Amino acid sequence: MTPSTLTTGAWPAVTSVPSEMAAAVLTRFGGPEVLQMHSAPTPVPKPGEALVRVASVSVGRLLDVVARSGKHPYASFTFPHILGAEHAGVVAALGPGVTELQIGNKVAGFPVVVQGEDEFTRAGYSELSPRLQLLGTHRPGAYAQYVCIPAENLTVVPDTMNPAEVAALALAGPVAMNQFTRAGGVGQGTRVIVQGATSALGLTTALLAKHLGAQVIVTSRHESKQAQLRGFGFDHVLDAVEPSFVDEVGEVFEGKGAQLISDNLGAPMVWEHGLQVLAPGGAIVSSGAFLGHNVPVNLQRLYSKGQRIVGVKTGNLAAVGQLWQEVAKGFRTITDKTFTLEQAPAAHHYVEAGRNVGRVSLEVE
Ligand SMILES: NC(=O)c1ccc[n+]([C@@H]2O[C@H](COP(=O)([O-])OP(=O)(O)OC[C@H]3O[C@@H](n4cnc5c(N)ncnc54)[C@H](OP(=O)(O)O)[C@@H]3O)[C@@H](O)[C@H]2O)c1
Numbered sequence: 001m002t003p004s005t006l007t008t009g010a011w012p013a014v015t016s017v018p019s020e021m022a023a024a025v026l027t028r029f030g031g032p033e034v035l036q037m038h039s040a041p042t043p044v045p046k047p048g049e050a051l052v053r054v055a056s057v058s059v060g061r062l063l064d065v066v067a068r069s070g071k072h073p074y075a076s077f078t079f080p081h082i083l084g085a086e087h088a089g090v091v092a093a094l095g096p097g098v099t100e101l102q103i104g105n106k107v108a109g110f111p112v113v114v115q116g117e118d119e120f121t122r123a124g125y126s127e128l129s130p131r132l133q134l135l136g137t138h139r140p141g142a143y144a145q146y147v148c149i150p151a152e153n154l155t156v157v158p159d160t161m162n163p164a165e166v167a168a169l170a171l172a173g174p175v176a177m178n179q180f181t182r183a184g185g186v187g188q189g190t191r192v193i194v195q196g197a198t199s200a201l202g203l204t205t206a207l208l209a210k211h212l213g214a215q216v217i218v219t220s221r222h223e224s225k226q227a228q229l230r231g232f233g234f235d236h237v238l239d240a241v242e243p244s245f246v247d248e249v250g251e252v253f254e255g256k257g258a259q260l261i262s263d264n265l266g267a268p269m270v271w272e273h274g275l276q277v278l279a280p281g282g283a284i285v286s287s288g289a290f291l292g293h294n295v296p297v298n299l300q301r302l303y304s305k306g307q308r309i310v311g312v313k314t315g316n317l318a319a320v321g322q323l324w325q326e327v328a329k330g331f332r333t334i335t336d337k338t339f340t341l342e343q344a345p346a347a348h349h350y351v352e353a354g355r356n357v358g359r360v361s362l363e364v365e
Pocket of ligand 1: 265290356
């Protein structure tokens with residue numbers, strides 16, 4: 001199937017809510033073809049929740065492609081299952097007690113749901129709560145015309161943004177923001193490297209670091225993707241797998257090393273080269289390791305240089321607030337192709353083949 005290249009997709013009109021909706025449903029694990037269109041009951045918002053008429057939903061690596069194949073390390077699905085985590089849409093109905101939203105609001109859906117209090121939420125680390133639930137993993141997702149989500153997970157977005165760019169920021173934006181916070185902050189002149197900057201999360205992380213005034217090195221293994229990154233305004237585009245990477249970083253950062261490296265890959269050589277160019281006192285931060293779970297660490301070098309390895313599970317509501325404040329100041333991300341919901345199998349093929357630079361999304365009609 002040929003993907004459409006809609007990048008300015010429309011926000012759906014919200015009228016009366018039907019009792020049945022269209023959804024791309026999984027009834028078993030397998031290749032992209034197991035994503036099939038079905039009719040499903042439209043969910044009804046519970047107290048504190050909103051019903052969102054989905055406009056755009058992201059296709060991510062772990063939560064979508066890996067999960068659909070049955071290899072997700074912590075997802076256990078009851079079939080039929082609806083995937084779909086970060087999304088954009090229009091508020092279509094409100095559950096009891098929701099006063100902060102209005103029907104018709106254009107919203108970003110942050111898919112990390114943590115309800116109630118515990119030691120982690122009280123400490124500002126809600127992403128570590130054992131009660132964390134993800135849309136599309138533990139709760140029905142947004143590969144559908146409608147999805148229910150707690151109202152506190154929705155942010156009203158600027159009218160001028162299109163659904164695909166809102167969806168691309170809904171989770172990746174707060175994850176990037178939380179990485180910066182947990183690692184000690186990114187600001188004017190901070191020396192940052194984003195490994196795998198062509199990934200959906202990587203590109204948003206790199207663009208956010210640049211927006212905040214950092215000096216940014218981005219990496220990709222492919223000349224064609226490197227050219228795209230240059231076209232997006234990155235001046236320092238390297239291949240982290242090449243042995244010359246270490247010297248090249250030295251030149252860009254004038255021998256000082258990186259203060260923050262974002263590495264969500266789990267590729268041993270990329271990790272090792274990252275540690276070699278990490279500045280004294282610097283942090284290497286990870287929110288994913290889809291290429292493998294074990295990487296080399298020279299502990300002698302780590303402690304003697306006072307460096308940190310920081311695991312950041314995902315974003316939280318504080319990071320959501322910070323992210324959308326930056327959007328209000330002009331921050332935007334860059335998206336890749338948009339497919340239709342019916343083309344979900346083609347979108348999964350495209351991401352699985354590593355053809356994307358930035359976020360791929362499904363437009364829901
Ligand atoms: N914790 C969270 O909330 C969260 C949210 C979103 C994503 N993530 C994580 O972020 C990571 C990326 O996810 P995504 O959906 O953004 O990915 P994606 O768009 O599918 O991109 C994959 C990336 O991996 C790189 N890559 C693939 N094979 C490689 C290899 N052998 N060596 C070096 N680089 C390689 C590609 O770089 P090239 O340019 O070199 O091809 C590309 O940048 C995953 O680990 C995912 O779990 C975490």
